[in-house]
Amino acid sequence: MNTQKYAELLSHVDHTLLSQTARWDEIRAVIDDGIRYRTASVCIPASYVKEAAEYAEGRIPICTVVGFPNGYSTTAAKCFEAAEAVRNGADEIDTVINLGWVRDGLFDRVLGELKEQREAIDKTAPGKILKVIVETCLLTDEEIETLCGVVADSGADYIKTSTGFSKAGATFEAVELMARTVGKQTRVPKLKIKAAGGISSLEDAEKFLSLGADRLGTSRIVKIVKAEEDKG
Secondary structure, three states: OOHHHHHHHHOOEEEEOOOOOOOHHHHHHHHHHHHHHOOOEEEEOHHHHHHHHHHHOOOOOEEEEEOOOOOOOOHHHHHHHHHHHHHOOOOEEEEEOOHHHHHOOOHHHHHHHHHHHHHHHHHHOOOOEEEEEOOHHHOOHHHHHHHHHHHHHHOOOEEEOOOOOOOOOOOHHHHHHHHHHHOOOOOOOOOEEEEEOOOOOHHHHHHHHHHOOOEEEEOOHHHHHHHHHHHO
């Protein structure tokens, strides 16, 4: 099989391994596959970032997570995590918002926390990508729409649907709503969208992109392409 036909799709994939039991040999294999298939990044646990960055030697961006998966760490803890991650060699940070604050309507507090993380990252290593996980399966449509504005105002680069560790992952409806809301923004550059969690087929991946997602957080797409390749 000629995997070149999947090159565009793979270029949007954050090839992910965030299992609690992930071992270094598994992380290394994810990095190798990410490099081979030219994915957008590999997304791995923070404890492996330094080792991963040294192993990858700049051949692929290293992404990791902050406040993961529940988002209720203190702001100071999230800022430390983010700064340490980029200091260790992370190129991209996916941080989880405080959903309790969202439910209490404390959007100014969510915004303030995100701005502090943006500042902590920029002071440590400017130019790194910040993605904000809002866990759409736990939100109303109105909350999703509001958070699109909050995340855009924070200076983050992406709004991300899901951790993949809650009751559901990305849905077409949530991504479509995000894209429609972000499309109304007058900010330049516009906020981008990452769909993550439960993306299990090439068809679904392509549909998420067609609906407006720019990144896909998934462990399965590379595996599917590899299986297709093995079939010849």
